[in-house]
Amino acid sequence: MRIAIIGAGPGGLYTAALVKRLRPACEIDVWEANAPDETFGFGVVFSEGALGGIEAADPRLFARLAAACEQWSRIDVHHRGRIVRNGGYRFSAIGRRVLLSMLRTRCTELGVTIRYGTRAPEAALLAGTYDLVVAADGVNSSTREAHREEFGTEGGERGSRYLWLGTDRTFTALTFAVADTEFGSMHAHAYPYAPGLSTFIAEVDDHVWEAAGFTGRGAGTPGGGRADADRIAGFFVDVLEGHRLRTNKSRWGRFAVVRNRRWSHGTVALLGDSAHTTHFSIGSGTRLAMEDGLALALAVDEHGAVPEALIAYEAERRPDTESMQRTARISQEWFGELDRYTDLGLEAFNAHLITRSGRLTQDDLPSWSPDRVELIRDRFARADSRLRGTAAR
Ligand SMILES: Cc1cc2nc3c(=O)[nH]c(=O)nc-3n(C[C@H](O)[C@H](O)[C@H](O)COP(=O)(O)OP(=O)(O)OC[C@H]3O[C@@H](n4cnc5c(N)ncnc54)[C@H](O)[C@@H]3O)c2cc1C
Secondary structure (H helix, E strand, C coil): CEEEEECCCHHHHHHHHHHHHHCCCCEEEEEECCCCCCCCCCEEEEEHHHHHHHHHHCHHHHHHHHHHCEEECCEEEEECCEEEEECCCCEEEEEHHHHHHHHHHHHHHHCCEEEECCCCCCHHHHCCCCCEEEECCCCCCHHHHHCHHHHCEEEEEEEEEEEEEEECCCCCCEEEEEEEECCEEEEEEEEEEECCEEEEEEEECHHHHHHHCCCCCCCCCCCCCHHHHHHHHHHCHHHHCCCCEECCCCCCEEEEEEEECCCEECCEEECHHHCCCCCHHHCCHHHHHHHHHHHHHHHHHHHCCHHHHHHHHHHHHHHHHHHHHHHHHHHHHHHHCHHHCCCCCHHHHHHHHHHCCCCCCHHHCCCCCHHHHHHHHHHHHHHHHHHCCCCCC
16 A cells, blocks of 8 residues: 655654554655754643553554653642642653654654655645545645535634743643733743753733734744743743743744544545644643544554545544544633633632633543553554564564
């Protein structure tokens, strides 16, 4: 089978590596518009469930990821100079650049061809010479946009503005912080992802953004977003303990909701953010993109024929992702109405935030069931044993 993958983000690379592990004879070509280390953002969070699936599918990759992840067990809420610490969680996070580099290495070890700095040919063109085309081309997927009607694409930009930043202040928990400013309240989500490095995402309502005069001018260029990052650091000076904020292609954006009534059209499949997005306040988009890749690899291996594989892939992934999208929507709406809660006492504010008004609990965040993890482990172990003695993988 010949497979073309558009986009070398976490979804595209993980799909390539896992299909190659299960079906070494598959020919897989990946196109990536950017250069290898040219990417946006800072660290991304994984829940425990996500890592369980990765461990079962590719223990070698898991060992490398686990060694590079920062781990913590608390959610801290900062509000008007006071902090509540909530324990009993299990989170891991890794730098997006490190994650992509590990996935790239794994693909190279397994014999996947990746063309960096090259936009992929149109999916319709690729479909003429490849059995399967995977559109892992992110939230702004041009593949999806060219066939919105066929995919039944819905969504649009929604909610407040955000700026994805980093800092060398070492947070020790998933941290939510509210800053009362002369322009109105702003809030931030922060977490550690490497020694001495943390992600810091600032979120600001439109009216506060305009009153504060954030311009976003020059954002997206080297050094862009710098002036706004410095101002935000000033508003959150207590939480940041005086540390600066860093930029990396940081530009003000709004969360884009993406949903599709169908995830495939002919032999072209959407995967990861091109198929569905979840608000970053529940930190799941990377995990969902990788889980899509795992499900698609299993479906291709099991069914061989592409149409059946695509039906199985969507049937497996749609319930989980729709459930996560519902949870993410509740979370995003809660943060959008934050001003309703900021005058509550610290304990009440914390309780509302942690449970998102009683509707969001840890149990709402699905992950692979233990049975499914065993099945994944078994399928990849069988693929490994087929290969034993033929090549070191
Ligand atoms: C502020 C913020 C914070 C986030 N925090 C988290 C978090 O903590 N945890 C988490 O799990 N997720 C998080 N996410 C979400 C996460 O970044 C995405 O869900 C994830 O990157 C999706 O992976 P993907 O592979 O589908 O797409 P992407 O990572 O977007 O990769 C798509 C790739 O395709 C390439 N591409 C696009 N078009 C073409 C083309 N025509 N030809 C060749 N290449 C092309 C792009 O250059 C890109 O490299 C966050 C997102 C935001 C905005």
